[in-house]
Amino acid sequence: MNTIGILTSGGDAPGMNAAIRAITRVALAKGIKVMGIQRGYNGLINGEIFEMGRDSVSDIIQRGGTVLKTARSEEFRTPEGREKAANMLRIFGIEGLIVLGGDGSFSGAQLLSNEHGIKTIGIPCTIDNDIAYTDFTIGFDTAINTVVEVINKLRDTSASHERVSIIEVMGRRCGDIALHAGIAGGAECVIIPEMNFEFDSLCRSIIETKVLGKLHYIVVVAEGAGKAQDIAERIEKCTGVQARATVPGHIQRGGMPSAFDRLIATKFGATAVEVLVEGKSQRVIGIKDSKIIDIDMNEALSIKKTVDKDLYHLANNLSI
Numbered sequence: 001m002n003t004i005g006i007l008t009s010g011g012d013a014p015g016m017n018a019a020i021r022a023i024t025r026v027a028l029a030k031g032i033k034v035m036g037i038q039r040g041y042n043g044l045i046n047g048e049i050f051e052m053g054r055d056s057v058s059d060i061i062q063r064g065g066t067v068l069k070t071a072r073s074e075e076f077r078t079p080e081g082r083e084k085a086a087n088m089l090r091i092f093g094i095e096g097l098i099v100l101g102g103d104g105s106f107s108g109a110q111l112l113s114n115e116h117g118i119k120t121i122g123i124p125c126t127i128d129n130d131i132a133y134t135d136f137t138i139g140f141d142t143a144i145n146t147v148v149e150v151i152n153k154l155r156d157t158s159a160s161h162e163r164v165s166i167i168e169v170m171g172r173r174c175g176d177i178a179l180h181a182g183i184a185g186g187a188e189c190v191i192i193p194e195m196n197f198e199f200d201s202l203c204r205s206i207i208e209t210k211v212l213g214k215l216h217y218i219v220v221v222a223e224g225a226g227k228a229q230d231i232a233e234r235i236e237k238c239t240g241v242q243a244r245a246t247v248p249g250h251i252q253r254g255g256m257p258s259a260f261d262r263l264i265a266t267k268f269g270a271t272a273v274e275v276l277v278e279g280k281s282q283r284v285i286g287i288k289d290s291k292i293i294d295i296d297m298n299e300a301l302s303i304k305k306t307v308d309k310d311l312y313h314l315a316n317n318l319s320i
């Protein structure tokens with residue numbers, strides 16, 4: 001392996017830069033040339049490719065987002081688009097491609113391997129933690145820390161006004177951000193798409209805990225399970241207690257990556273290079289039971305994400 005390429009694709013996630021840095025430095029130390037590809041698969045198709053030196057990744061470990069920029073590419077979904085991408089890889093002499101993104105980006109990498117024989121490795125980056133084969137994706141830990149900070153702030157104002165606060169968090173169809181941040185932030189109720197939820201029980205709990213003297217009541221809802229504003233209106237109507245909705249939105253995707261995200265990003269990046277050097281292809285890197293793993297991309301894509309039901313019940317049993 002003489003030359004590898006790196007691209008970031010799909011939604012950005014804090015920690016992507018730490019992975020780019022690790023890939024670049026580990027590869028250079030092995031005498032491998034590194035090419036950075038800008039704007040995901042779109043940039044690959046358009047030849048937005050440049051050689052990276054050790055200085056290209058200086059001072060980025062602490063920065064959120066991705067210095068390579070990211071994009072979604074409709075053209076890459078077509079066989080013609082992937083053919084153009086494969087040609088670009090050939091022109092620039094790139095033998096192995098490391099793709100940082102979510103499962104969509106991995107599907108694209110798999111097709112590129114199958115159709116054009118390019119060696120590809122995937123690194124899971126998404127704040128949603130919705131990729132089943134790995135316990136954690138890069139960006140998730142930073143996102144839950146951001147949400148916990150929001151909950152801490154809402155707690156103050158919620159307690160002062162004796163209001164219910166509903167916070168709607170990201171995650172699409174995955175409830176991990178809501179569940180983990182809800183527990184860490186001490187929320188009274190967590191609503192996620194994977195589990196049924198009874199609105200009447202929530203209202204009863206709000207009334208009962210108010211009678212017991214609780215000053216605040218924090219509800220964390222995953223975006224795939226409902227809208228904070230709708231829930232706030234329904235709570236007010238049903239209980240007579242004031243309720244306010246907060247949607248932190250895209251701030252969950254930004255910010256300085258946590259130490260944990262930087263650490264796994266560095267380990268994932270280094271492992272990706274090692275796996276490519278071993279001559280493997282269509283592998284994805286992850287972490288399982290605290291061990292760094294690499295598994296077959298096809299197998300990884302077929303595993304269905306499930307929610308930790310014990311954690312969910314624990315979250316909702318703590319509001320007594």
Ligand code: ATP
Pocket residue numbers: 009010011012041071072073074075076077078101102103104105106107108109111125126
């Ligand atoms: P996120 O979790 O942040 O959404 P993702 O990698 O799942 O990340 P997608 O938008 O699904 O995000 O995919 C990113 C890009 O990967 C797409 O814009 C497209 O170029 C490519 N891609 C996704 N799915 C496929 C597919 N089935 N075939 C070919 N290319 C794909």
